[in-house]
Amino acid sequence: MGKPLVAVFSGAGMSTDSGIPDYRGPQGLWRREPDAEKLVTYEYYMGDPEIRRRSWRMRAEIGALGARPNAAHLAVAELERSGVPVRVLTQNVDGLHQLAGMPERKVFELHGSARAVVCTACSARSGMDEALARLTAGDPDPACRACGGILKPATVMFGQRLDPEVLARAVAVAKGCQVFLAVGSTLQVQPAASLAGMAAEAGARLIIVNAEETPYDPLAEEIIREPIGTAVPKLLSRIAEGG
Numbered sequence: 224m225g226k227p228l229v230a231v232f233s234g235a236g237m238s239t240d241s242g243i244p245d246y247r248g249p250q251g252l253w254r255r256e257p258d259a260e261k262l263v264t265y266e267y268y269m270g271d272p273e274i275r276r277r278s279w280r281m282r283a284e285i286g287a288l289g290a291r292p293n294a295a296h297l298a299v300a301e302l303e304r305s306g307v308p309v310r311v312l313t314q315n316v317d318g319l320h321q322l323a324g325m326p327e328r329k330v331f332e333l334h335g336s337a338r339a340v341v342c343t344a345c346s347a348r349s350g351m352d353e354a355l356a357r358l359t360a361g362d363p364d365p366a367c368r369a370c371g372g373i374l375k376p377a378t379v380m381f382g383q384r385l386d387p388e389v390l391a392r393a394v395a396v397a398k399g400c401q402v403f404l405a406v407g408s409t410l411q412v413q414p415a416a417s418l419a420g421m422a423a424e425a426g427a428r429l430i431i432v433n434a435e436e437t438p439y440d441p442l443a444e445e446i447i448r449e450p451i452g453t454a455v456p457k458l459l460s461r462i463a464e465g466g
């Protein structure tokens with residue numbers, strides 16, 4: 224028998240140990256700045272240069288954190304290297320799974336990536352580093368070098384659709400996996416969150432690692448409330464050993 228396909232679904236909680244703030248959490252930016260949600264809402268971003276400038280400043284702030292993969296990211300990549308088939312479905316845009324060593328093609332970023340920047344006019348992609356360097360150099364709202372169009376992070380903002388191709392591939396993983404491990408997500412943002420339900424319905428073992436309750440807890444074979452940084456490495460070494 225082949226090794227079971229393990230789907231790791233990660234949310235904001237996966238990256239809090241890396242110093243990436245959970246913008247929806249109690250201490251999050253959304254609470255600090257009442258209209259902060261506008262910074263990541265497509266309509267406001269496109270329509271208001273001041274929102275764009277604030278949005279870029281927020282990106283620069285996050286970039287300056289220099290977040291590194293934590294023990295949980297490293298454990299996921301380690302499991303993959305050990306020969307267990309692993310796919311990562313993530314709500315995070317920080318790229319820390321790949322930085323930890325997960326191959327790019329095995330990571331499905333449902334909410335896009337903050338490591339890249341895309342032109343809203345000509346779709347040209349470039350690196351976030353380059354955009355932030357232009358910011359530092361004094362351009363508070365850098366425009367596309369190719370066409371002058373509005374640049375935005377390659378993240379899925381509120382008011383934007385998820386990439387249908389990424390979503391379709393994530394659904395296929397959820398339906399085809401034997402273990403679905405949901406880490407650090409309240410499993411409340413749709414349609415991404417319903418992947419847990421799809422996996423359970425298709426017969427996968429659903430394991431949830433999250434501090435708070437989730438709507439999918441009743442379907443879970445195992446619920447772990449322990450901190451992610453210790454729980455995930457322990458759990459994954461058990462899975463690697465076939466447990």
Ligand code: ZN
Nearest residue numbers: 342345367370
């Ligand atoms: Zn362009």
